[in-house]
Amino acid sequence: MKKEKRSVRLLIFALTLALLPPAVAAEVHQATGFKVVNVTSTAADIWTRVTVRAAANPADAPLPRVEAFEAKTGKPVALRENRAFPDTRVLVHMPDGLDLGGAAGGAPAAMGQTRVRFRPKGMAAWSETPWREARLEQDGIAVHSLSGVVPGTHYEVVVQARRNADDSRPDEQSGEFTSAPLPDQRQPVTFCVMTCQKYERQDRPDGLAIYPAMGALRPDFFVNTGDVVYYDQGPVIALTPALARFHWARMFALPTLRNFHRNHTSFFMKDDHDILANDCGPATRSGELTYAEGVRLFREQTALPAKANRTFRWGRDLQVWLMEGRDYRTPDWAEHRTPAPTLWGREQIKWLGETLAASTATFRVILTTVPVVGPDRSNKDDNYANAGFAVEGKEIRELLARYPNLTVITGDRHWQYVSVDPATSVNEWSIGPSTASHAGGWEEKTPRPEHRFLRTGQGGFLSGVVTPTATGASLELRLHDVDGRVVYREQK
Ligand SMILES: [Fe+2]
Structure with missing residues (x-):
């Protein structure tokens, strides 16, 4: 009797299996997650990418x-x-x-479609973008501009990815962001800034420790000041567009990055290693890549707007400038010193002067991909702290010194410092690199007179906190270690 019962149960189970629809898993995936970018008080873009598999290829797969x-x-x-x-x-x-x-760590693109559902947190009704095609020619990427964004509002976001209109089981990933408050809205703001992340220099099995450490501060926005990937460093040197895309996919498929970017607004700045190669400029070429192609790929992977230099307000008290450090350089500056070479370009410098003068924010924060104050090593020749750009560097520091409550934050250097220019008193904070194993460059352990703080051989990031006060607002800047501990702070 018992035996009969079991065989009946088995028969029912087999019949049920036969009647079930075949696969229940989504047909396409989002191994590289999504990114919330270009957020203002009334707009936001969602960068999406369709992938073949749900996660990165195993680390023990072969490399090209x-x-x-x-x-x-x-x-x-x-x-x-x-x-x-x-x-x-x-x-x-x-x-x-x-x-x-x-290839190991890769997350290849798939053909498909994506759309974004979004709503202010707590509201019942979702808004939806139309489905957009994600083509292999665009590396499976589609960017959605959200309409009707309201200032200073916390949004929930769901990105759906499907093979095509017949695919009834889209892959879904959720996230959130907060739109910028209006320039007359006084409210607390937290932001984080980091630089220089290399795939081979991870410090956790799932990526980089600074991402969960930054996420714990719940920043309103985040800036990566460049060297987002390193095309020109091994074991796979990216000399073709396909290899460049491989670098991006494996970086953003790391779980710590994927989880951070879908839940925080990001601003990306490009530097040299993530366009082409070390110290590159507009005339550089490498393998199949031209400088223009490197810039196009950076735009594709971060939804960077056509004009890379931009400034934005985040409420009453904070205005941020993102300076473009490569596009406008004298192309062959190493050979031609007369007239003195330009780094930011005359047009961008004019724009900086005009927008600084027009700003009514309490605090002005200039984010730069390369140092403006330094000090830097004497053998380098690609930034305003180096002798080769001394003429324009002095002009820039004098321009910045005209404004009270102005701070320069620089990426690129692989050590942390806070320095004060002896001639103009302009302050500069160097924030990185992203992990300790990527540290280097400055070997002196004793601070120089212009250093207010110096920390070498370690990784970390910067955070800034604007707090409204009875008489206005305060800005606290902090340098953190990779786990989020504060190693230095100053109240502005
Ligand atoms: Fe770097």
Whole structure:
């Protein structure tokens, strides 16, 4: 009797299986999550990307092998780090049976469609963007502009990804962001700034410790000041568009980054390693990539607007400037010193002067991809702290010194400092690098006279907190270690 019962149960189970629809999993995925970008008081863009699989390829999968040959002679070129390889032909090899989509850590794009559902937190009704095509030519990326965004409002977001209109089980990922308050709204603001993240320099099995550490502060917005990926460092030197996209996909498929970006507004600034190569400028080429192609790929991967330099208000007390450090440079500055080379470009400097003068914010924060004050090492030649840009550097520091409550925050350097320019008293905060194993560059352990703070050999990030007070507002700036502990703070 018992036996009969069991066989009946088995038969019912088998029949149920036969009647069930086949696969229940989504057909496409979002291994690289989504990014909330270009947020103002009335607008926000959601960067989405459709992927083949739900997570990155395993770390023990093979890596591509990259070879370069002189375009004219066909002679092999030895690839080295931190430099460009112009006039080369590139070959990318994967083991038999695999293509680049199977490479370790990668998250290859899929064809599909995405849309965004969003609503102010606590409201019942969702707004929806139309479905947009995500094509392989765009690396599976589609960017959605949200309409009807209301100032100073906390939004819930859900991004759906599907194969096509017949796909009834979209992949869903949720997140949130807060739109900027209006310039006359006085309210607390928290922001975080970081720089220089390299895939091979992770400090947790799931990515970088600074992301959960920054997330714990619940920042209203976050700025990555550049070197978001390192095309020109091994083991895979990115000399083709496909390899460049591989660098981006594996970075943003790291769980710590994926979770942070879908829940926080990001502003991305580009520097040199994430456009082409170390110290690159508009005339640099490397492998199959031109400078313009490097910029196009950066735009694709971060939804950067056409004009990279921008300024935005975040309420009554804070205005932020994001300075563009590569596009407007004298292309061949190393060879030509007369007239003195430009770094930010005359037009951008004019724009900076005009917008600084027009600003009514209590605090002005200038974010730069390369130092304006320093000090920096004497063998470097790509920023305002170096002798090669001394003429324009002095002009910039004198311009900034005209404004009270102004702070410069720089990325790029792989050590933390707070310095004061002896000539103008302009303050500069150097915030990175993102992990301790990526630290280096400044070996002196004793602070110089211009250093108010110096910390080498470690990683970290900066946070800023604006707090309304009885008479106005205060701004506290803090440097953190990778776990979020404050290592230095100053009240403005
Ligand atoms: Fe860097």
